[in-house]
Amino acid sequence: xxxxxxxxxxxxxxxxxxxxxxxxxxxxxxxxxxxxxxxxxxxxxxxxxxxxxxxxxxxxxxxxxxxxxxxxxxxxxxxxxxxxxxxxxxxxxxxxxxxxxxxxxxxxxxxxxxxxxxxxxxxxxxxxxxxxxxxxxxxxxxxxxxxxxxxxxxxxxxxxxxxxxxxxxxxxxxxxxxxxxxxxxxxxxxxxxxxxxxxxxxxxxxxxxxxxxxxxxxxxxxxxxxxxxxxxxxxxxxxxxxxxxxxxxxxxxxxxxxxxxxxxxxxxxxxxxxxxxxxxxxxxxxxxxxxxxxxxxx
Numbered sequence: 001x002x003x004x005x006x007x008x009x010x011x012x013x014x015x016x017x018x019x020x021x022x023x024x025x026x027x028x029x030x031x032x033x034x035x036x037x038x039x040x041x042x043x044x045x046x047x048x049x050x051x052x053x054x055x056x057x058x059x060x061x062x063x064x065x066x067x068x069x070x071x072x073x074x075x076x077x078x079x080x081x082x083x084x085x086x087x088x089x090x091x092x093x094x095x096x097x098x099x100x101x102x103x104x105x106x107x108x109x110x111x112x113x114x115x116x117x118x119x120x121x122x123x124x125x126x127x128x129x130x131x132x133x134x135x136x137x138x139x140x141x142x143x144x145x146x147x148x149x150x151x152x153x154x155x156x157x158x159x160x161x162x163x164x165x166x167x168x169x170x171x172x173x174x175x176x177x178x179x180x181x182x183x184x185x186x187x188x189x190x191x192x193x194x195x196x197x198x199x200x201x202x203x204x205x206x207x208x209x210x211x212x213x214x215x216x217x218x219x220x221x222x223x224x225x226x227x228x229x230x231x232x233x234x235x236x237x238x239x240x241x242x243x244x245x246x247x248x249x250x251x252x253x254x255x256x257x258x259x260x261x262x263x264x265x266x267x268x269x270x271x272x273x274x275x276x277x278x279x280x281x282x283x284x285x286x287x288x289x290x291x292x293x294x295x296x297x298x
Contacts, residue, residue, distance in 0.1 A: 109174020157239030
């Protein structure tokens with residue numbers, strides 16, 4: 001028996017291809033993209049121009065004779081104060097600060113979040129509330145007390161001091177992320193592991209952490225971005241021998257001796273932003289998965 005024609009096709013008028021709402025949506029997306037991409041375009045083309053071409057004032061024009069001299073100068077010869085060794089030293093200082101700070105803060109935050117989700121030690125709710133309160137207090141409030149404490153302990157102006165600062169300030173957010181993620185997992189999974197005789201660390205390392213890869217990627221992105229882009233903490237706690245790349249960039253851009261080399265300034269800015277950009281491009285898909293897997297769940 002054949003199906004009537006009316007039941008095989010949906011009723012109603014076929015929607016238009018370009019409705020006013022769709023046109024408005026596309027216009028909004030285009031304006032937003034231009035808003036964020038135009039400064040990036042200006043920075044990129046300016047870094048590829050020689051100074052003679054920059055003086056013409058055509059800020060939006062493509063370089064007539066592209067050159068990477070500004071990039072090499074920014075990396076190895078730009079003046080960052082009294083020294084003119086470029087921002088390469090700041091890059092390696094930022095790497096030395098970034099790697100241990102990210103690893104330690106994520107591991108401690110994951111362990112704390114796991115303990116608060118399943119083991120529930122005495123005072124866990126009070127500790128979690130305290131962490132959340134501290135997370136919303138501006139870290140500038142803690143700078144002077146920490147400077148005094150670090151000077152008494154003997155780790156002021158050192159690599160250990162700046163790593164400890166980034167680790168401590170990252171713990172509330174890392175604990176919140178992992179605690180909410182672990183709380184979204186089935187409790188029966190934890191109980192089954194306990195029945196099989198697994199202890200605290202075995203459950204954490206062999207069961208929970210393999211299931212927390214998406215949220216761990218979210219944590220890595222947040223920590224890498226926050227630590228790499230930090231300026232004030234690196235300036236205060238790192239010391240002269242460990243100044244991160246952002247401080248070196250500030251010294252390059254604000255140098256007033258001689259001619260203002262805008263192409264070098266733009267190249268140094270882009271070099272400083274490369275690491276967070278690469279992290280986002282490489283792990284953007286995992287970031288979305290991690291958010292959906294429990295980063296905003298309570």
